[in-house]
Amino acid sequence: MRYAETGFNLEIDLSRGSIERVETDPRDTELYLGGLGTNAKILWDRVPPEVEPFSPDNLLIFSAGLLCGTPATGCNRTIVSTISPQTLLMAFSMMGGFWAPELKYAGYDKVILRGKSPDLVYLWINNDKVEIRDAAHLQGKGAIETAELIRQELNEPKAQVAAIGLAGENRVYYASIEQGRSSASRGGIGAVMGDKGVKAIAVRGTKDIHVARPAEYIELCNEVLEYIKFRQENPIPGVIPILSVLGSPQEMAIHDEQWHTENFMWGNARTRRKGFWTEEVEEEWTETLENARTRLISCYNCPLKCGATISMPGLPTYMMKCFSKLTYTMAAMSNLDFGLTIAQRATEYGVDGYSAPQVMAFALELYENGILTDDDFPGMPPDNEGRFFWLLDRIARREGIGDVLANGTYWAAKEIGNGAEAYAHNTIKKHEQLPLKLSMLNPVYFLMYCTGEKINITQIQGQFPQAPFPEREHREEFVKDWFQVPDEKFKQYFLDWEPRGEFSNPYYPTVEMCCDIVDWHERMHYIDDALGMCTGLSSFHLKPPYHIHNFPKFISAGAGIDMDEAKLTQAAKRYRTLVRAINIRRGMRRKDEKPPENHWKKRFPELEKELLDTYYKFKGWNNEGIPTKECLHELGLDYVSKDFIQRGILTDGEDAPSKETSAGKERE
Ligand code: SF4
Numbered sequence: 001m002r003y004a005e006t007g008f009n010l011e012i013d014l015s016r017g018s019i020e021r022v023e024t025d026p027r028d029t030e031l032y033l034g035g036l037g038t039n040a041k042i043l044w045d046r047v048p049p050e051v052e053p054f055s056p057d058n059l060l061i062f063s064a065g066l067l068c069g070t071p072a073t074g075c076n077r078t079i080v081s082t083i084s085p086q087t088l089l090m091a092f093s094m095m096g097g098f099w100a101p102e103l104k105y106a107g108y109d110k111v112i113l114r115g116k117s118p119d120l121v122y123l124w125i126n127n128d129k130v131e132i133r134d135a136a137h138l139q140g141k142g143a144i145e146t147a148e149l150i151r152q153e154l155n156e157p158k159a160q161v162a163a164i165g166l167a168g169e170n171r172v173y174y175a176s177i178e179q180g181r182s183s184a185s186r187g188g189i190g191a192v193m194g195d196k197g198v199k200a201i202a203v204r205g206t207k208d209i210h211v212a213r214p215a216e217y218i219e220l221c222n223e224v225l226e227y228i229k230f231r232q233e234n235p236i237p238g239v240i241p242i243l244s245v246l247g248s249p250q251e252m253a254i255h256d257e258q259w260h261t262e263n264f265m266w267g268n269a270r271t272r273r274k275g276f277w278t279e280e281v282e283e284e285w286t287e288t289l290e291n292a293r294t295r296l297i298s299c300y301n302c303p304l305k306c307g308a309t310i311s312m313p314g315l316p317t318y319m320m321k322c323f324s325k326l327t328y329t330m331a332a333m334s335n336l337d338f339g340l341t342i343a344q345r346a347t348e349y350g351v352d353g354y355s356a357p358q359v360m361a362f363a364l365e366l367y368e369n370g371i372l373t374d375d376d377f378p379g380m381p382p383d384n385e386g387r388f389f390w391l392l393d394r395i396a397r398r399e400g401i402g403d404v405l406a407n408g409t410y411w412a413a414k415e416i417g418n419g420a421e422a423y424a425h426n427t428i429k430k431h432e433q434l435p436l437k438l439s440m441l442n443p444v445y446f447l448m449y450c451t452g453e454k455i456n457i458t459q460i461q462g463q464f465p466q467a468p469f470p471e472r473e474h475r476e477e478f479v480k481d482w483f484q485v486p487d488e489k490f491k492q493y494f495l496d497w498e499p500r501g502e503f504s505n506p507y508y509p510t511v512e513m514c515c516d517i518v519d520w521h522e523r524m525h526y527i528d529d530a531l532g533m534c535t536g537l538s539s540f541h542l543k544p545p546y547h548i549h550n551f552p553k554f555i556s557a558g559a560g561i562d563m564d565e566a567k568l569t570q571a572a573k574r575y576r577t578l579v580r581a582i583n584i585r586r587g588m589r590r591k592d593e594k595p596p597e598n599h600w601k602k603r604f605p606e607l608e609k610e611l612l613d614t615y616y617k618f619k620g621w622n623n624e625g626i627p628t629k630e631c632l633h634e635l636g637l638d639y640v641s642k643d644f645i646q647r648g649i650l651t652d653g654e655d656a657p658s659k660e661t662s663a664g665k666e667r668e
Pocket residue numbers: 074075076096097246247248297298299300302303304305306307534535536537
């Protein structure tokens with residue numbers, strides 16, 4: 001009997017039109033858990049570095065996390081993994097909502113797509129019956145519209161549908177996969193789905209998932225529910241509203257946007273608008289949101305309500321989540337009304353709410369500076385809002401300048417030339433980042449930005465506060481019930497952290513402390529992404545209900561795998577290292593591991609070098625960021641070092657010089 005997981009994957013070859021139900025190896029679950037962990041193992045085994053993102057040999061894996069479909073609150077993430085057309089590295093994007101539990105109830109842990117369909121199709125997974133169906137009539141349709149049409153066509157209102165819009169069909173490098181109240185947006189995975197000729201995957205499942213020790217498991221779930229209630233009733237004082245309570249984050253519930261609008265950058269991530277948040281703005285934006293928001297909504301099995309249905313006058317209803325509430329507004333230097341209106345079209349097209357607005361603001365900056373001219377924008381309206389709509393349409397259709405912009409700021413700047421590269425200033429590993437420009441280097445964030453392979457800062461921040469609290473008294477209060485820490489030393493790190501003086505950034509936390517903190521953050525994110533847990537109840541949040549002390553119990557009682565903190569830490573390190581190995585094999589090296597040049601005004605090259613040197617060593621990586629033979633051996637990944645040695649990435653000696661492989665390098 002397999003517990004928590006079904007023990008079966010669906011393997012679909014789109015070129016041949018074949019569908020197989022394949023039993024998986026339970027030993028892989030013990031070693032790599034599930035979700036991201038087992039996805040990484042499959043990508044390592046089956047997608048060599050020579051495979052390009054749009055090759056039929058690239059895989060697109062939809063995986064339910066290990067504990068999805070069990071009663072664990074908020075455990076509903078689908079982890080989608082592939083090789084990204086934008087970064088040329090491994091992409092792993094998560095979506096909440098309802099799809100992953102439904103897949104489990106249909107009897108599968110993963111759907112693995114390979115090959116390419118000659119015609120546009122959609123997949124219909126209805127328990128044991130799986131079909132590849134014609135989707136010609138859905139060509140060009142919006143992602144939300146498609147989901148609705150498929151449900152009607154199948155006469156199955158309960159089917160969960162993950163779909164792409166026009167952007168995915170046209171292989172826009174930052175195309176998303178939309179699904180109900182959620183989306184998997186980062187890394188251009190929607191473009192790979194479009195390239196494979198798959199418009200949507202609809203799932204309906206009515207089977208059971210077995211849990212190893214039900215009574216114990218339910219007890220653990222109840223403890224989590226009780227703690228969520230406590231945390232919602234007792235917000236953490238002195239931190240920004242979205243971090244004071246749980247959620248992912250609760251953008252759609254709150255009205256106070258002072259922190260984001262005054263600290264994040266507007267336009268092409270350049271302009272900080274201090275004093276923007278006045279009473280009038282607050283009133284206007286509150287009214288806009290109250291009128292637009294028809295209701296707050298949750299993901300599967302979660303008492304929180306992080307998303308919302310949005311109905312703008314004259315437009316179909318759509319669902320909005322997280323920070324995309326503000327990204328279009330701020331990129332266009334406009335208001336919330338505009339942001340919520342354009343987001344409807346962007347959701348139907350299926351584009352990433354972080355990258356798309358930034359690409360458009362970048363294009364307009366190039367225009368204002370004469371690098372692009374009127375000839376590039378024939379018929380573009382004169383007003384900023386109109387320009388954004390105009391650009392969005394062209395990007396989704398890959399028309400004219402939109403075809404260049406559809407590749408993201410990094411690739412577009414290269415193609416445009418004439419100094420455009422200086423305007424693509426906010427990417428890491430070729431991928432657009434949050435529009436943040438700060439003053440003093442934050443050493444913890446420096447390391448997360450450099451080495452995080454999710455390549456998305458919002459997905460790597462964690463349970464250690466982002467900034468010191470000004471008063472020691474307040475810090476003392478904070479650490480009193482901070483039981484989530486993996487080690488008591490973190491409390492001391494935080495207690496001594498001051499906003500100014502000797503114990504402040506950039507030299508405090510010290511280099512060694514930074515390594516500990518980043519490692520903790522990373523470990524928790526990787527655990528979430530294997531189990532299918534929402535980061536809003538775990539790794540992203542201060543004092544969350546899930547943490548390193550109760551996760552092993554969930555895995556033991558749920559999946560029947562004998563687990564403790566040390567074993568879980570080791571498993572997370574194993575597949576985290578495997579993700580790095582995939583990227584190293586694709587050519588990623590130390591030179592790629594840097595934050596946007598202008599992210600902080602005050603930089604400290606020597607300290608930054610020391611941070612990276614020390615962190616690499618701490619992780620068991622050599623000076624190029626390549627996992628060493630020793631480290632790989634300790635994790636049971638000797639097959640990786642063997643491959644590295646064959647490819648000349650490592651030699652039999654210790655810290656071997658690296659040799660780049662093909663795919664991670666620049667495209668011609
Ligand atoms: S906390 Fe929010 S985003 Fe996370 S599962 Fe619950 S409703 Fe979804």
